[in-house]
Amino acid sequence: MATNLKQVKRGFANLKRSGTQMYYETMGQGSPVIFIHQCWWNNFEYEGVLPLVAKEHTVYSPDSLGFGFSPAAPGWFEFTDFTDSFVDFMDDLGIEKASFVGQHSGSLVMADLASRYPERVDKLIFGGLAIYDDELRKAKAARRDMIGGNRMPYTKSLRPGDLIGLESGLLQRKEDGSHMVEFWLEQYRENPDSKFEYIHRAAIANLLHYDKGGRDMINALLTYDLERVLPSITQPSLQLVGDRDCVKPPLFKTIKEAADMLSSKINKIKIVEGGGIMLFLEYAFECAEAINDFLRDPEAYEGTDAREVERAMKEYLVPDFDQLKFEDKNVYVV
Numbered sequence: 001m002a003t004n005l006k007q008v009k010r011g012f013a014n015l016k017r018s019g020t021q022m023y024y025e026t027m028g029q030g031s032p033v034i035f036i037h038q039c040w041w042n043n044f045e046y047e048g049v050l051p052l053v054a055k056e057h058t059v060y061s062p063d064s065l066g067f068g069f070s071p072a073a074p075g076w077f078e079f080t081d082f083t084d085s086f087v088d089f090m091d092d093l094g095i096e097k098a099s100f101v102g103q104h105s106g107s108l109v110m111a112d113l114a115s116r117y118p119e120r121v122d123k124l125i126f127g128g129l130a131i132y133d134d135e136l137r138k139a140k141a142a143r144r145d146m147i148g149g150n151r152m153p154y155t156k157s158l159r160p161g162d163l164i165g166l167e168s169g170l171l172q173r174k175e176d177g178s179h180m181v182e183f184w185l186e187q188y189r190e191n192p193d194s195k196f197e198y199i200h201r202a203a204i205a206n207l208l209h210y211d212k213g214g215r216d217m218i219n220a221l222l223t224y225d226l227e228r229v230l231p232s233i234t235q236p237s238l239q240l241v242g243d244r245d246c247v248k249p250p251l252f253k254t255i256k257e258a259a260d261m262l263s264s265k266i267n268k269i270k271i272v273e274g275g276g277i278m279l280f281l282e283y284a285f286e287c288a289e290a291i292n293d294f295l296r297d298p299e300a301y302e303g304t305d306a307r308e309v310e311r312a313m314k315e316y317l318v319p320d321f322d323q324l325k326f327e328d329k330n331v332y333v334v
Contacts, residue, residue: 002069003047003061013062015088018081022089025071026063028054031122032098033295035061036086036106038128038277039218041205042068045103053101053291060098062089064109066216072214079220083112086155090120099295101240103127103280106245108221115232123298124237124264125291127279128245131226131253141222164223183207188245194278202278230261236298237264240290242275242283243312249323254313268294268303271312 002010008025014023033053037045043061046107050059065073065085073082086109090098099122100109107126114121132140182204191199239255241247247255259267270290275283294301304312 002042002063003050005047005050005053008061008180012084013089013092015065015083015085016091017088018065018074019078020065020071020074021066022062022085022151024060024089024093025050026058026060027051028056028058030057030294032095033059033291034055034086034090034095034100035059036100036102036109037061037064037067038102038104038106039064039221040067040209041202042067042070042208044201044205045278046101047281049101049280049288049291051252052284052288056292057099057295060093060095062086062318064106066212066214066217067209072212073217075215077215077220079108079217080112080116081215082217082220083116086113087117087120096120097122097271099123099125101125101291104130104277105217105221108224108226111226111233112224114235115229118234121235123295124233124235125238125294126237126258128247128277129239129243129255129258130247131258132168132222133251133253134227136251137222141219144219144222144256150233179297180207191276191278194276194282197219198278198281227261230258231263232260235260236263236266236294237268238290238294238298238301238303239269240272240279240287241270242272242279243315244274244276245279246277248315256309266298268298268301269309271304271308 002023003025005025005027008027010023010025012021012023027050035043035044035046042063046061050061053059063070065071065077065082084135097120100110100113102125104127110124110126111129114124143230183206184199187199187202187206191202235257237261241255255269259269272279272283272286280287
């Protein structure tokens with residue numbers, strides 16, 4: 001599965017450390033920009049954005065190992081090995097330094113890249129830099145590993161609670177094929193206002209991923225301590241997120257909290273109203289405009305007004321009434 005763009009060049013990069021290959025698409029001219037998709041999708045996520053950014057840059061949109069047309073990641077991979085695979089991708093294509101755009105898990109790969117390979121990273125545009133609640137992150141990682149990682153489709157029986165989240169109903173193959181409907185319903189629940197075309201493609205991407213085997217990136221990233229890494233990042237950074245994204249308390253720290261952990265002197269936030277998990281698909285023009293404007297002049301880029309950022313950061317993924325706080329910000333004349 002890939003984008004449906006006709007004007008892209010398609011190919012495979014050889015990855016020296018894993019001895020495997022990575023599928024990619026490229027177009028445009030100018031300074032390189034590499035797009036890293038989120039789990040469990042593939043590079044179709046950037047289909048609408050790539051042609052718009054390619055007007056000013058050479059864009060590269062690979063499928064991470066284990067996703068899309070790329071083969072499975074080796075079973076011994078840890079999260080930092082997934083990051084290294086993108087460095088190998090750059091080496092094979094002769095890219096010395098690039099700017100990066102990533103959504104959710106793609107943002108975590110970017111953070112690790114910027115921390116361990118600062119000389120290879122120019123500018124960073126994070127889409128949903130997700131910092132899990134630490135206790136939840138560790139519990140989720142341990143539970144997934146206990147029942148076999150992404151070999152779960154072969155598990156005959158799982159109890160409710162064996163996994164945190166919706167995966168427990170999805171990753172079992174069933175005789176009547178109803179597990180395939182569950183993949184559709186899971187995407188519909190997460191993106192109820194999205195086009196059926198996008199939900200359909202996301203569900204297919206998930207099915208394609210779980211048929212590959214190998215090391216699952218989501219399992220690997222749950223072992224990764226992102227908070228430990230963020231202070232070492234100094235490159236110009238933009239947080240590009242929708243106000244309906246799932247990266248919110250109480251399961252995650254806010255995007256503002258994540259941004260404040262960076263050591264970047266240029267550190268901006270852009271909130272796209274109405275955008276959610278499918279931000280780059282549904283708001284391709286708004287995302288491309290923000291990307292091009294920021295890459296053109298990071299310091300001059302204005303982003304979203306501080307008051308609007310504050311409002312967006314107060315929203316919760318699920319109600320947490322322990323955090324209730326009343327504020328009266330009206331101006332009165334005594």
